[in-house]
Amino acid sequence: MTKLFSRILFYGLAIPVSYLPFRVLYWFSDFLYIICYYIVGYRKKVVQNNLKNSFPDLSDSELKSIEKKFYRHFTDFLVESAKSFTISEKEIIKRCSIINPEFPNSYYEKGKSVMILCGHYNNWEYYAVGLQQQMKHKTLAAFHPLKNKFFDRVIKKSRQRFGMKMVSMREIPRYFAEKDPEPTMAIMVNDQSPTDPKKSYWNTFLNQDTGWMKGAERLAAKYDQTVLFGCIRKVKRGFYEVTFYPITDEPRTVSEGYILDKHTEYLEMVISEHPEFWLWSHKRWKHKRPN
Numbered sequence: 521m522t523k524l525f526s527r528i529l530f531y532g533l534a535i536p537v538s539y540l541p542f543r544v545l546y547w548f549s550d551f552l553y554i555i556c557y558y559i560v561g562y563r564k565k566v567v568q569n570n571l572k573n574s575f576p577d578l579s580d581s582e583l584k585s586i587e588k589k590f591y592r593h594f595t596d597f598l599v600e601s602a603k604s605f606t607i608s609e610k611e612i613i614k615r616c617s618i619i620n621p622e623f624p625n626s627y628y629e630k631g632k633s634v635m636i637l638c639g640h641y642n643n644w645e646y647y648a649v650g651l652q653q654q655m656k657h658k659t660l661a662a663f664h665p666l667k668n669k670f671f672d673r674v675i676k677k678s679r680q681r682f683g684m685k686m687v688s689m690r691e692i693p694r695y696f697a698e699k700d701p702e703p704t705m706a707i708m709v710n711d712q713s714p715t716d717p718k719k720s721y722w723n724t725f726l727n728q729d730t731g732w733m734k735g736a737e738r739l740a741a742k743y744d745q746t747v748l749f750g751c752i753r754k755v756k757r758g759f760y761e762v763t764f765y766p767i768t769d770e771p772r773t774v775s776e777g778y779i780l781d782k783h784t785e786y787l788e789m790v791i792s793e794h795p796e797f798w799l800w801s802h803k804r805w806k807h808k809r810p811n
Contacts, residue, residue, distance in 0.1 A: 526670040537599060538606040542758055545603060549595045557591040563801040567591075570800045574726035589796035596757065601645045605678050609653060612682070616643070616650035616752075619763045624705060627746050628656040633704045634746045637736060637767065637783045639711035640799035641790055642752040643760055645679070648707070651762070652683035657705035660685040662692050664712070689735070696743045707750070708736045710783060717807035721777050725784050726791070729809040737779040740771040747771055747779050749786040754797055 537548065556562045567590060571583050578586075604612070627634050634657065638644065652659045661679065665688050666672035676686045687695050692706070710732065714720040720731030740747050747767040752760055767782045768774050791798045 523670055526668060530671070530674060534602045535605060537602045538604075540603075542603070545599050546596065546757065549592075549599045552595040552598065553592050556595055557588065562591075566803055567800040570802075570804065571795075573728055573805070575795070576727060586795050587800075590798075590800050593754075593796050594799075594801065597643055597645075600643055600758065604645050604649050605674075607649070609682050612646060612650035613653055615758055616646040616760045616762065618651075618654045619761050621654055623764050623766075624748060625656045628703050631703055632746055633657070633700075633706070633743070634748055635706045635708060635736060635740045636748050636750040636764070637708050637710045637779070637786075638750040638752065639787045640709060640802060641787070642754050642797045644709060644752065646760055647750070647752055647762060648679040648684055649682060651705075651707070655705055656703075658685070658700065658702045659683065659705045659707065660687050660695070661707040662687055662689050662709075664689055692735075693739065696739060706739075706745070710736050710780075711787060711802075711804065713802075713804050713806050718810050720807075721780050722809045723777070723781055723784055726788060728805055730784075730805065731807055731809065732780045732784075734780070737771070737776075740779060744772060749783060751786065751790050753790065754794065 537545070540548065557564075564587075567587055568583070571578075571586055575583065575586075607615075624634055624636075638647070648661055661684055663676070663679075663686050666675070679686055696706075712733065714731045714733045717731050719734070721734050721737070722729060722731050724730065736747075739745070746769050749765040749767055751763045751765060753763065755761055765786055767779055767786075771779065
């Protein structure tokens with residue numbers, strides 16, 4: 521994608537869409553759903569294979585129902601993500617509220633940094649944009665830079681609009697090593713496919729052998745950070761709630777894989793509640809467990 525086309529797409533489509541009122545925004549999402557699902561069929565084979573492998577006991581009609589609901593949520597997520605470029609601080613707090621802020625805030629009072637593990641479930645963009653204002657910790661989020669430099673820059677700027685600091689995965693160890701004097705809350709979206717299966721931690725997730733990157737667990741232990749799971753639930757169209765669950769206060773004493781196993785359990789829990797809200801178009805299972 522050329523720089524010129526990227527700019528046209530952003531300033532000519534994403535920004536105008538972001539200024540639409542939510543009622544009109546969802547009309548656009550309904551139209552986009554028809555294009556995405558029925559005409560283009562965006563990654564439909566990937567979605568179908570992921571659902572079938574994850575839920576082998578469900579009937580074809582049940583899988584088809586989840587599939588359609590996923591695409592409806594997915595197009596909502598796309599227009600909501602566009603909205604995040606211009607949404608007000610008051611509006612984002614209303615649409616992505618924290619249910620139990622006192623839980624992570626209690627660690628701030630103790631001068632303790634925390635790491636939040638979560639997945640590509642519901643609207644993680646609203647999570648990034650709306651979290652700092654509701655937390656006492658200095659918040660930061662680890663991210664993988666996009667190959668498209670223009671979109672990498674504008675998305676990073678959007679996520680940092682209200683105080684969240686974006687730190688690339690490569691820079692995270694150096695950031696922690698500098699020992700920020702203020703307790704931090706580090707957000708790790710930890711359900712990406714690992715690049716090296718031999719260096720991954722393997723367990724069973726959604727009925728399949730699944731590899732996990734070990735970085736978050738190792739960083740939590742090295743810098744003695746309390747680890748929590750951040751669950752994003754959808755209340756209704758356009759409104760989300762975040763609840764924090766405990767994983768461990770003692771990352772240096774738990775066995776290897778404990779943190780990743782607990783993260784897996786929590787993520788499976790929320791996916792089982794409403795499977796249509798996970799990112800099924802992601803090629804999560806690209807690798808096989810090494811012998």
